[in-house]
Amino acid sequence: xxxxxxxxxxxxxxxxxxxxxxxxxxxxxxxxxxxxxxxxxxxxxxxxxxxxxxxxxxxxxxxxxxxxxxxxxxxxxxxxxxxxxxxxxxxxxxxxxxxxxxxxxxxxxxxxxxxxxxxxxxxxxxxxxxxxxxxxxxxxxxxxxxxxxxxxxxxxxxxxxxxxxxxxxxxxxxxxxxxxxxxxxxxxxxxxxxxxxxxxxxxxxxxxxxxxxxxxxxxxxxxxxxxxxxxxxxxxxxxxxxxxxxxxxxxxxxxxxxxxxxxxxxxxxxxxxxxxxxxxxxxxxxxxxxxxxxxxxxxxxxxxxxxxxxxxxxxxxxxxxxxxxxxxxxxxxxxxxxxxxxxxxxxxxxxxxxxxxxxxxxxxxxxxxxxxxxxxxxxxxxxxxxxxx
Numbered sequence: 001x002x003x004x005x006x007x008x009x010x011x012x013x014x015x016x017x018x019x020x021x022x023x024x025x026x027x028x029x030x031x032x033x034x035x036x037x038x039x040x041x042x043x044x045x046x047x048x049x050x051x052x053x054x055x056x057x058x059x060x061x062x063x064x065x066x067x068x069x070x071x072x073x074x075x076x077x078x079x080x081x082x083x084x085x086x087x088x089x090x091x092x093x094x095x096x097x098x099x100x101x102x103x104x105x106x107x108x109x110x111x112x113x114x115x116x117x118x119x120x121x122x123x124x125x126x127x128x129x130x131x132x133x134x135x136x137x138x139x140x141x142x143x144x145x146x147x148x149x150x151x152x153x154x155x156x157x158x159x160x161x162x163x164x165x166x167x168x169x170x171x172x173x174x175x176x177x178x179x180x181x182x183x184x185x186x187x188x189x190x191x192x193x194x195x196x197x198x199x200x201x202x203x204x205x206x207x208x209x210x211x212x213x214x215x216x217x218x219x220x221x222x223x224x225x226x227x228x229x230x231x232x233x234x235x236x237x238x239x240x241x242x243x244x245x246x247x248x249x250x251x252x253x254x255x256x257x258x259x260x261x262x263x264x265x266x267x268x269x270x271x272x273x274x275x276x277x278x279x280x281x282x283x284x285x286x287x288x289x290x291x292x293x294x295x296x297x298x299x300x301x302x303x304x305x306x307x308x309x310x311x312x313x314x315x316x317x318x319x320x321x322x323x324x325x326x327x328x329x330x331x332x333x334x335x336x337x338x339x340x341x342x343x344x345x346x347x348x349x350x351x352x353x354x355x356x357x358x359x360x361x362x363x364x365x366x367x368x369x370x371x372x373x374x375x376x377x378x379x380x381x382x383x384x385x386x387x388x389x
Contacts, residue, residue, distance in 0.1 A: 020051040023084050026092070030113035033106045050077055068165050068200075075166060076124075079324065079360035083123055087116050127324060127362030134174055134355060134368040136182065139341050140376070141348045143312045145292050147377040148258030155294065155373040156184035156215070159317020160354030162226065164195030167356040169209050175355055175370065176213045182372055186255070187215040189245075190315050191224025191266055191298030195358065198232040202239070211243040217255050221247045222263030222296040224318065226358075228274055248296070250278045252287060259292040262311070267299045281309040292377065300335050300351045307347035313375065314349045321353035325365035339366070 024047045031038055049056075054074025057067045091112045099105040147153060156179050163172060179187060194201050201207065213219055221240060227233055237247045246253070248263025255261055262284065265277035280295075280302065287293060289310045297306065300316035307314075321339040322328035331338040335351075342349045350373060353366045 016051070019081065019085060020047065023081070023088065026088050030109060033109040034113065054078060072165055075359040079362045080120060080124070082324070083120060087119060091116050123364065124362065127364050130363035130367050131357050131361040132171065132368065134178060134370060136178060136370045136372055138372040138374070139350065140374050141313065142376050143292050145290060145312065145377060147292050148256060150258055151377060153259070153375045154182070154185045155188060155375060156182050156186070157188040157190065157315050157350065157352060157371040157373065158355040159190045159298070159352040160192040160224070160320060160356055161189070162192055162195040162356035162358055163206050164197065164200045166361055167195065168200070168204055169206055171356060172206055172209045176209060178370055180214050184215045186217050186261065187213060187219040188261070188294070188296055188315055189219070189221045190296035190317050191222050192226045192317060193221060193224070194227060194230065194236060196226050196230035198230060198236055207239055207243050210245070219245045220253065220261045220263060220296070221245055222298060223247065223249060223266045224298040225266050225268040228266055228268040250283055252283070259294060260287050262293060262295045264295070264297040267301060280306050280311070284309040284311065292375070300337055303336055303344040303347070303349055307345040311347050313373070314347055316349070316351045317354055319351065319353070320358065321366040323357060323366055324362050328365045
């Protein structure tokens with residue numbers, strides 16, 4: 001198994017190095033055609049550092065401002081790398097075909113090169129605006145169960161905040177301010193609140209910002225894959241408890257003697273090194289099925305199993321809706337629902353594209369979002385279901 005992992009990692013690194021070289025070669029051709037002379041060894045050294053910056057920034061030793069800066073730079077390089085892989089072959093093909101038809105090759109390279117750079121700048125600016133400008137998406141749902149004396153419940157949800165070196169207190173403050181303005185009964189945060197390493201969360205006192213989040217009946221959190229990847233779950237759970245936010249790990253809470261909030265461990269916990277997680281049927285088996293059951297499960301899998309187990313609302317995240325196009329075409333095929341709302345039997349499903357970002361703060365064909373779910377109980381027959389407002 002270890003040899004297999006090493007072999008796959010080696011192949012991935014070779015492909016990554018080849019792609020970086022291809023990008024670098026195109027850059028040199030453009031600079032030469034534009035008459036901008038550069039030292040070859042300086043150019044390739046800088047490109048190598050850029051290509052390796054994310055890996056250097058993740059080294060377990062020597063953490064400081066330089067390594068954090070390199071991790072951020074490397075994250076943005078990953079984002080731009082995808083678009084360069086898409087744009088450069090098209091640009092090269094245009095140059096080859098046009099030059100064969102008699103066009104001036106040098107002038108064409110310069111024109112096409114500046115066009116590619118302009119497109120990258122647009123992607124960076126517009127994608128950043130999408131990432132840092134959250135939107136609230138509202139849905140109205142009906143659950144045919146009583147909820148104590150309540151006729152309705154306002155649930156506000158945000159997944160995938162990814163608090164770390166890129167998403168910090170400023171963006172977290174936007175979330176807190178907008179959620180508080182919605183005046184929720186319950187807030188649900190279904191996983192990936194932190195971006196692996198808990199160190200930026202602690203160093204920047206993000207808990208103090210998160211503490212300002214208010215909900216009449218409580219704030220509840222479940223774990224995502226990134227909390228497991230970081231390996232700081234116990235410290236994370238402790239720090240969340242200190243600010244009054246319980247992290248539900250295959251646990252349920254009866255709220256206001258009216259409804260349940262249930263949090264599953266992330267699917268990552270199914271690995272032997274993480275101790276496993278309960279099947280959803282076992283997790284919900286001891287609950288009073290006559291009361292509404294709100295279930296958090298970070299990754300949007302197993303909708304049918306959750307519906308059969310008796311969940312009335314399932315909230316998920318994880319997909320980011322691909323975060324930037326055209327990745328959303330992939331997530332749309334990978335998941336039964338990669339973003340938005342659907343009905344699975346009697347169960348409502350809401351999958352968020354996330355409030356934060358993984359890697360670069362760039363979003364294309366997706367937005368940073370908060371979901372506002374207004375749930376009405378014991379509706380009359382024939383009323384509308386889950387229509388987005």
